[in-house]
Amino acid sequence: MIRRKMAATVLAAGAALGVSAQSSPEAEIAKYREALAAGNPAELWEARGEALWKQKRGPKNASLEACDLGKGAGAVKGSYAELPRYFADANRVMDLETRLVHCMTTLQGFRVADATKRVFGAGTNRSDFESLAAWITSESKGVTMNVALDHAKEREAYQLGEKMFYFRGGPHDFACATCHSESGKRIRLQDLPNLTEKAGAQLAYTTWPAYRVSQGELRTFQWRLNDCFRQQRFPELKFASEASIALTTFLARNANGAAFDAPAIKR
Amino acid sequence: MADPMRIRVAARDGVVNVKILMSHEMETGQRKDGAGKLVSAHYISKVTATHKGQTVLSAEWGPAVAKNPFLEFNFKGGQKGDKIAVTWEDNKGESRTDETTIN
Numbered sequence: 612m613i614r615r616k617m618a619a620t621v622l623a624a625g626a627a628l629g630v631s632a633q634s635s636p637e638a639e640i641a642k643y644r645e646a647l648a649a650g651n652p653a654e655l656w657e658a659r660g661e662a663l664w665k666q667k668r669g670p671k672n673a674s675l676e677a678c679d680l681g682k683g684a685g686a687v688k689g690s691y692a693e694l695p696r697y698f699a700d701a702n703r704v705m706d707l708e709t710r711l712v713h714c715m716t717t718l719q720g721f722r723v724a725d726a727t728k729r730v731f732g733a734g735t736n737r738s739d740f741e742s743l744a745a746w747i748t749s750e751s752k753g754v755t756m757n758v759a760l761d762h763a764k765e766r767e768a769y770q771l772g773e774k775m776f777y778f779r780g781g782p783h784d785f786a787c788a789t790c791h792s793e794s795g796k797r798i799r800l801q802d803l804p805n806l807t808e809k810a811g812a813q814l815a816y817t818t819w820p821a822y823r824v825s826q827g828e829l830r831t832f833q834w835r836l837n838d839c840f841r842q843q844r845f846p847e848l849k850f851a852s853e854a855s856i857a858l859t860t861f862l863a864r865n866a867n868g869a870a871f872d873a874p875a876i877k878r
Numbered sequence: 879m880a881d882p883m884r885i886r887v888a889a890r891d892g893v894v895n896v897k898i899l900m901s902h903e904m905e906t907g908q909r910k911d912g913a914g915k916l917v918s919a920h921y922i923s924k925v926t927a928t929h930k931g932q933t934v935l936s937a938e939w940g941p942a943v944a945k946n947p948f949l950e951f952n953f954k955g956g957q958k959g960d961k962i963a964v965t966w967e968d969n970k971g972e973s974r975t976d977e978t979t980i981n
Contacts, residue, residue: 650948
């Protein structure tokens with residue numbers, strides 16, 4: 612038998628974390644992220660999403676390949692970097708999730724209720740939206756964020772989103788800005804991005820979707836918004852609603868100029 | 879049917895680097911569900927990698943390995959275009975094999 616030299620590494624969550632006394636916790640977390648990024652399980656969602664995009668489904672037995680994400684029917688590359696945007700065929704501003712619902716209903720013949728039954732996955736019950744978003748966003752990796760706001764409705768959505776960002780409410784009298792308008796803030800060990808500054812807004816928006824190691828799931832920007840609402844004790848953010856699109860428009864536009872860099876990996 | 883693995887294989891200076899991403903729940907059998915009942919253990923118990931039919935890595939895994947595991951290893955002696963196959967089996971008897979070639 613020929614003996615071959617081999618070195619095997621099994622990367623379990625956290626196992627690669629080397630702790631040294633001198634460096635700061637932030638630097639150690641950065642090292643941990645770097646170690647995890649080599650084998651980002653988001654790729655598993657990307658593969659599933661690509662298959663879903665091409666698979667014939669629904670009452671009309673059609674694939675999503677004719678879906679127009681803003682750059683023409685079937686053009687996926689770079690499309691996410693320009694979303695949300697105004698779509699003339701629907702006469703409204705749509706983010707990625709809303710547009711996917713639109714395509715699932717118009718092209719594939721799904722009813723909205725059926726299409727949006729599971730918007731966030733858990734364990735083996737996976738969400739089509741998370742998989743599709745993983746693949747579609749991966750096709751914009753490296754593309755410069757460019758949300759134009761050319762149309763009046765896009766500007767309207769941006770202004771509404773800005774208002775929502777600073778709106779204080781709920782049992783804790785909280786706004787998005789309560790956590791996200793000052794630099795150097797954190798919750799436990801998690802740095803909170805300052806979304807009122809260009810760099811913070813860009814870093815935050817361009818690194819979602821991400822594989823969340825602590826959940827073992829791929830999570831989208833939509834999920835991040837919904838979870839922020841939960842943490843603020845706000846009413847649940849309705850999927851594909853005007854409010855959801857407006858807030859996404861505000862945050863996406865503020866990330867303009869940065870290279871999109873997701874699906875990423877987060878703790 | 880389990881989702882396919884993502885396998886990347888690259889040869890450099892006679893050393894072949896293999897990176898494998900597997901899609902698996904990796905339940906430890908220690909967690910409880912919402913109703914307080916134990917979630918039964920479901921994890922990959924054996925991983926085998928072959929190069930042109932010959933085993934280059936064989937590993938026995940347990941419940942301590944993370945969900946959606948990532949495995950990276952090197953071996954010597956592979957050429958560009960050679961076939962690499964990876965198989966995992968889990969404790970419930972399911973298994974999955976995926977193949978790729980060295981590039």
